[in-house]
Structure formats: structure tokens, C-alpha cells
Amino acid sequence: MVLEMIFAKYNYIIYITLMTIGFYGMIGKRNLIKKLIGMSIFQYSIFLFYVSAADVSGGTAPILLKEPAVYVNPLPHVLILTAIVVAVSTLAVGLSLVIRIYREYGTLDEDKILELSK
Amino acid sequence: MRRYLAILSCFIFWAILVYGVPDLPAIGDPEAPANKHVAPRYIERSYEESGVPNIVTAILTNYRGYDTLGETIVIFTAGISVMLLLRRREK
Amino acid sequence: MKAAPVSNDIILRTGASIMVPVILLWGFYVLVHGAIGPGGGFQAGVILAAGFILYTTAFGLKEAKKILSVKLLMVIASTGLFIYTGVGVLAIIFGGNFLEYGVIPIGETPAEASKYGIEMVEIGIGLTVMAIMLSIFYDIVLKEKGG
Numbered sequence: 001m002v003l004e005m006i007f008a009k010y011n012y013i014i015y016i017t018l019m020t021i022g023f024y025g026m027i028g029k030r031n032l033i034k035k036l037i038g039m040s041i042f043q044y045s046i047f048l049f050y051v052s053a054a055d056v057s058g059g060t061a062p063i064l065l066k067e068p069a070v071y072v073n074p075l076p077h078v079l080i081l082t083a084i085v086v087a088v089s090t091l092a093v094g095l096s097l098v099i100r101i102y103r104e105y106g107t108l109d110e111d112k113i114l115e116l117s118k
Numbered sequence: 119m120r121r122y123l124a125i126l127s128c129f130i131f132w133a134i135l136v137y138g139v140p141d142l143p144a145i146g147d148p149e150a151p152a153n154k155h156v157a158p159r160y161i162e163r164s165y166e167e168s169g170v171p172n173i174v175t176a177i178l179t180n181y182r183g184y185d186t187l188g189e190t191i192v193i194f195t196a197g198i199s200v201m202l203l204l205r206r207r208e209k
Numbered sequence: 210m211k212a213a214p215v216s217n218d219i220i221l222r223t224g225a226s227i228m229v230p231v232i233l234l235w236g237f238y239v240l241v242h243g244a245i246g247p248g249g250g251f252q253a254g255v256i257l258a259a260g261f262i263l264y265t266t267a268f269g270l271k272e273a274k275k276i277l278s279v280k281l282l283m284v285i286a287s288t289g290l291f292i293y294t295g296v297g298v299l300a301i302i303f304g305g306n307f308l309e310y311g312v313i314p315i316g317e318t319p320a321e322a323s324k325y326g327i328e329m330v331e332i333g334i335g336l337t338v339m340a341i342m343l344s345i346f347y348d349i350v351l352k353e354k355g356g
Contacts, residue, residue, distance in 0.1 A: 005140050012139045020132040028124030056153055057146030062161070063246065064171040070148075073157040074173040078182060081174070082189045085251055085338075089196030092345045096203040099349065167311075169320035170244035170327055178249065179327045179334075183308040186330075187293055190337050194290055197341035204348040 011052050018045035030110045032098045036091065043087045050076040050083075218267075225267030232260035236339075243331045244324060250331040254338025261343055270350060279347060282340045289337030296329050 006013060018041060025038020054076035062074035098108065105113050143150035160177055168176035178186055240253035265273040277285075297308040305312030310326025311319030 008144050009139050009142060011145050012142055013136065016132060016135045016139070019135070020128050023131055024124060024128045027127065028121055052145055053143075053150065053152045055146045056148045061247065062173040064165055064173065071161050071173070073153045074160055074177055075157050076152065077174050078177045081178060081249075081251060082185065085189055085193055088342075089193050092349070093196050093199050093203075095349060096200045096345075100203050166320055167323070168327065169316075169318075169322075169324035172244055172246065172249075175244050175249050175327060175331070179330045180310065180323060183297070183330070186334070187297070187308070190290060190293060190334055193341050194286060194337060197286065197344045200345050200348050 012049070015045045015049045015052075018042075018048070032101065032108045032110065033095075035110075036094050036098065039094070040087065040091060043083075047080050047083060047087075050080050221267050225263050229260050229264050232263065233257060236260060240332065240335045241328070244327055250334025251338055253331075254335040255342060257335070257339040258342035258346070261339075262346055265346070265350070270347070274347070277343060279344065282344045282347075286337050286340035286344070289333040289335070289340065292333030292336070293330055296326055296333070300326070 022038045022040070022042030022045060025041060026035050029035055029038065054073040056070060056072045059070040059072040062071045062077065064071075101113060102108055105116050107113060107116075143152075147153075160173060160181070164173050164176040164180075165171060168180045170176050236253050236256035236259075239248035239256055240250065243249035243253065261273065261277065264276075296310070296313075300309045300312055301307055303312045303314065308326075308330075310323040313322045313326055315325050316322040
């Protein structure tokens with residue numbers, strides 16, 4: 001029964017695994033750039049989750065055709081289109097903060113920065 | 119020590135999320151709650167209300183136009199904050 | 210010390226000079242076809258910015274700043290936001306709600322007016338996204354020395 005569930009809903013397992021990888025990057029790594037990479041992986045796993053929730057089997061892209069057709073759900077696409085832009089913005093601001101920190105302290109290691117800032 | 123703690127909490131996180139998977143709809147299910155709520159109305163009415171065949175564009179700029187305005191302001195603000203953080207006066 | 214020479218790679222330069230116009234043209238295509246096909250303001254802005262970034266990597270930051278200076282980029286970004294909010298305020302002037310395109314008297318039916326409003330808004334989004342992406346790239350890119 002467990003195997004059946006894994007085969008039917010394998011996509012969710014993939015997203016959860018990706019999300020956990022990103023979570024580990026955020027809490028387990030000490031390098032600030034690696035933390036940002038983990039944050040990005042976390043965000044993109046959520047995007048994949050939303051886009052897969054939009055899927056309707058046999059549906060086409062949500063652009064109206066002349067003849068009637070089955071369309072996938074357009075709303076998650078819109079939400080993710082805006083969420084990707086927010087992800088890019090947060091990544092840009094985060095990277096520029098990291099660049100400033102590197103200019104000030106000469107290192108990207110979290111513990112060293114905390115020590116130096118005392 | 120910290121690394122083992124991180125791995126342990128990641129494993130707990132993974133297990134809690136996987137525990138919820140059986141309740142989620144299967145991929146491509148047309149009866150899923152996400153596909154039943156407002157999406158059919160958008161697909162039926164968006165052409166006569168917005169005049170564009172691309173439903174994603176119609177929702178993005180017509181139904182959720184205020185949201186997208188906020189979105190554009192977010193990237194504008196991000197660009198300005200990157201500028202404030204990194205730009206040095208050129209002499 | 211003199212500034213480091215920009216890339217002398219002839220393959221990169223020739224490839225870029227062929228590819229950049231095509232990329233920009235495709236970006237404009239995606240921008241104006243956002244209403245009837247796959248595409249839209251966000252995607253087109255990123256494609257246009259990618260074309261300029263390719264130009265910058267091939268010919269150097271100085272050459273790129275001659276075409277699109279930092280000041281001009283901020284003007285473009287503000288113009289994009291101004292177009293967006295301007296369309297919204299225009300709808301208020303004609304007696305509708307903010308961003309209610311249907312009341313603007315440019316088409317015969319509200320749906321047609323809404324189509325033109327959507328196109329204008331897409332162009333505004335595209336301009337802002339392109340300018341901000343390029344501005345972020347200009348700021349993050351490594352300076353030659355002492356950056």
C-alpha cells in the first residue's frame with residue numbers, strides 16, 4: 001500500500017526531498033552563499049509543487065484555442081510567475097548583502113563573522 | 119555536533135511532510151480542489167471580460183492587476199536596494 | 210595599473226554581435242505577443258536584459274554603459290512603473306476603479322479597451338523588469354580593480 005502511494009504521488013516526494021535539501025542548506029551550512037543556494041532550492045521546490053498542482057491530465061496550456069479543449073488550471077501559473085520575480089529579487093538583495101559583508105569582514109563564514117563583529 | 123542536529127531536524131521535517139502526502143490529490147486530477155475553485159470561471163469568462171486569449175495574461179494584469187502592480191514595485195525596490203548597497207560614487 | 214583589457218575572444222565577440230540583435234528582437238516579440246501567446250512583460254524583460262548582458266560580457270562594461278547608462282536605466286524603470294500606474298489612474302479619470310481597463314474609451318467594447326490596457330501594462334512591466342535586471346547586473350558585476 002505504501003509502495004502504491006509512492007508510485008501514484010511520486011511527484012510530492014520529489015518536491016519534499018528537494019525542499020529538505022534546501023532546508024538543510026539553510027540551517028546546516030555555514031557559508032552564506034551556500035545558505036542562499038539552499039534558500040533558492042527551497043523556493044523552487046515550492047514552485048514545482050504549485051505548477052504540478054495546476055496540471056489536469058490531457059490539458060493544454062491555458063491559451064484559448066478556436067475549438068473547445070481541456071485547459072490546465074491557469075491560476076497557479078500566475079501565482080508562480082509573480083513568485084519567481086519575488087524569488088529573483090530576494091536572491092539579488094541577499095547576494096548584494098553578502099557582497100557587502102565580504103567587503104567588511106573578508107570572510108563568508110558565519111561563525112567568523114559573528115566573532116569579528118563582537 | 120551542529121551538523122548532526124541539522125540532519126536530524128531535516129529528517130523530522132521530511133518525515134512530517136511525507137506523512138501528509140496521502141491526503142494530497144494525484145497529479146493531473148481534474149477533480150482536485152485547486153482545479154475546482156475559481157479556475158473554471160476564469161477559463162469560461164476571461165475572453166469576454168478581458169479580450170485576450172492568453173488566460174494567464176488576463177488573470178495577471180486584469181483580475182490580479184493590483185497584485186502585479188505590487189510585484190513590479192517589489193522588483194523596483196529590490197533594484198534600488200541593490201544599488202544602495204553596492205554602488206560606489208564614481209570619481 | 211591600467212584597467213584589465215576586455216575580452217579579446219574573437220569567437221565570443223562575433224557570436225555576440227550575431228546573437229544580440231536576434232535576442233533583442235525575440236524579446237520584443239515576446240513582449241508584444243504576451244496577450245495572444247506564451248509570453249508577457251516579465252519574461253520579455255528578462256530576455257531583453259539577457260541580450261544586453263551577453264553584449265556586456267562580450268564587449269565590456271564601458272561599452273555597454275555607453276548604450277544604456279545607469280541613469281538611463283533608472284529613467285526606464287521609473288517610466289515602466291509610471292505607465293502601469295498611469296493606466297490605472299486613467300481608468301479612475303474615466304469613472305472606473307483603479308486598473309479597471311474596460312472604462313477607457315479606446316475600443317468599441319469594454320473587452321477591446323481591456324485588451325489595449327493589458328498591452329500597455331505589459332509594456333510597462335517589461336521596461337521596468339529589463340531596467341532593474343540590468344541595473345542589478347551592473348552593480349553585482351566585478352569591477353576591474355578595487356571593486
